[in-house]
Amino acid sequence: MIQRFAHHRFGVAGAAVLVLLFAFCFAGPLVDPTNQLQANVAITNMAPSAAHPLGTDANGYDVLGRLMVGGRASLEIGLAVAVLATLFGALWGALAGFSGGAIDALLMRIVDTLLALPAIFVLIYLATVAQPTIWLLIGVISLLSWLGPARLIRGETLSLRSRPYIDAARAMGAPRRWTIVRHLLPNALGTVTVNATFQVADAIVLLATLSFLGFGLAPPAATWGGMLYQGTAYLLDGYWWEVYPAGVMIMVTVIAFNLVGEALRDTLNARTR
Amino acid sequence: MTVKLRGPVVVVVCATLIAACGSTRAAHHSAAAVRSAAAVARGGTAYWAEQPLEPPNYIFPLISGAYYTNENVYDFQTLMYRPLYWFGNGNRPGVDYSLSLGDAPVYSDHNRVVTITLKRARWSNGTPVSARGVIFWINLLRANRADWASYVPGGFPDNVVSYRATGPRTVRLRLDRGYNPVWFTDNELSQITPLPMAWDRTSSSGCHSNSGCPALAAQPDATPAGARAVYAFLNARAKRVSGYASSPIWQVVDGPWKLAQLTADGRATFVPNKLYDGPDRPRLARFVELPFTSATAEFSLLEAGPARGGQGGSQAQISVGYVPDTDAPQAAALRAQGYRLATVYPYGFDYFEPNFNNPTAGPVFRQLYFRQAFQHLVNQSGWIRAYYQGLGVPTYSPVPAQPANPYADAQAHTNPYPFSVSAARRILAAHGWRVRPGAITSCVHPGSKRGDCGSGIRQGQQLRFTLMYPDGMSYTDNAMVDLQSVARQAGIELALKQVTAATVAAQIEPCAPHMAACSWQLGQYGSAWVFAPDHYPTGEEIFQTGALGNVGSYSSTAIDRLIRASTTSPARDAQHTLNAYANAVRLALPDFWQPSPGTLETFQANLAGTTPNAYGYLSPEEWYFTR
16 A cells, blocks of 8 residues: 555655655754744844744744744644544445435434534634633644535435445444444545545644634744634735745645545555555 | 723723813914915825724714714814814813804802803705703703713703793803802803704604794704604614614714715724814814724734825725734834834823722722832833833823823922832831732731721731733733832732723622622723713712723722812912822822823825824814825
């Protein structure tokens, strides 16, 4: 499988970028330590220089260091959401698809109902009434993100459940839970994995959107979306280093996860092998 | 009540009393005084930028708190309906009698009797602006005081025992006691707007003297029930925005302008009132207020270049606009485009509030030493330089020193608690706290003795607070982040909670410790307290025990006594009592002072007479184009 993945040049490039991103965000501060807790009114909005390669922001924080710290929150939330949303959505979808009938109808109408809620407004409302924390954001974004995987896995399950090996398991009296866990989910693993990579990208974009609207993590925590939000206020003043680096990081991360996802889909999909 | 001033400044207007007057006839730069007839180009249209999403939506001057905004009052109503006294000598605080409908009021009987004499003026329907119009206003106010934005129990008109017209242009008020005449003029008489008797009606077909109605004394407003009915009628009409320009009621004006058109999105077009015979008759042919959906949209239009000549082209253009605070670095580019720029500071002060009644934080905030330590952490000059783009003035006193005014003494220029983290640490350590920079400071000596943390503070109690502030204003965002990081150096943890301005307004309210609404600890309106429509800078509305604006529930008998002295002293003692009050409050820190931001305004280069008013009143009748 690794060999097949290695043949996917864009996928490999995406994976390499992700490795670099993780190194940048988690190991970067060890190489280039900056104080991201202490604002400094004496060095606000400074252009890039040797001391601050990407300049400073409106509070005097080093932008390069802030990109590292902000990236941690974005990646942590993105990954956590992907895991939670995909796990829960996969179980929900598999149960619905395998059960069929009234249970399927009930479970999927719940999904449809929740899908009808405008996610961004729900998030803004929750962020307004509660102080956003990293755990709250993970929980809330996950709650809104499991619906896609649920529908996807249900469709996959509908296809899988008519396969001979499922019929065989049924004929031998295998319990429903065992059949789902032992046969259905492993066979849907490719779909689940691919979806998870897209979920990471979606969660990062959603977090960036929230932060851009001013409903992200409270200071002194940093996120790329929050940096973008703060920087756009100064866009017309020519402080490009407060806007573009954060925007580029979001874009590159999302593209990298999408490339990896595409490559995984091709790698894991038997029909394209 | 919260109202927006032009530019980024959101102000909390003292809705009630306060006072005084000033009256300094100092250098009012009347347009008439500086005009050179040769340079004046008569006519033309000036375009003025409204605040984003703040179109005028209430025209009747007896306005309730729900509609009380700068956009409705200072930018709209006063163009058409003149208050009895005009405040602001150009950019200097104080009353300007030359622009007022009334002469300086005369106080007698130990300041218990006020005599108001009106100048000769007329309404656009030809009837005189009369003493009866003043009585009409007071009648409506007394019967509908709950609907008056500036009403404070015990204030105007409650403190008026009797009132009557003693002549066609003279009104005499008897007060319930002697008041500081400066305060009474600036904060009580300032609330009067004479009304046309054509409005004394209860229906469209209604009853007014021009159509054979009863004698003036018997008109509807003369009885409380009638006054309530008249108000109900006018209030209902004032809510029909689409009918303003065509209404025979609202077209009766005594100001220099008449409303010609008001569109649904808030574009207001004014033309000169041809019968206006007061000072500063309009030179412009039209004055247009332009609506915007965002400050960015306004700035984009500014960047397109200034209006040229003002001859009324149909293209969108701005003659007088504002620069959003984050775009202040664009000032040079705007000047290069041909704009004239000026910074405007409202007469007020900026602050954020501790909640003295919060069950946890309240006992800490009640300690003067803590407030002093915390004030030492506010880097006012640093904030002005870094976050306000230099467009700010520091606040050291409740009687602000800037803009220059006759009320502030020398103390207002001195910072008693300059920025110093070490001073803050020292103060805390001297009062029983174990100071832990970068971590959280805690109380190690509870108790009320000298050197202890103070009454109500537990052993081990930590200095952590939640600070709520409104989103959307870069300078506030940045200043609060700086405060958070500086406070950490003294071991004080501030959890920043950014919410909508509406949430701030709803949650920062006076409360009792047991109430759920008392959970807020530190609150920041993102706004300044501006002395308008009560123009004398006394503190009965914000620092007096139980005052409506005293949202943090500060209480001090000494301060209360000083406030009372400042509002009731005879004129000869007015400045002395005001100074005593100001100095006590600046040291006692009932709130935390922060810089007051200014607004950078832009003016079309050939538009003259545009001196901004200290209280924010808009005066396009003073504007004119030069050749």
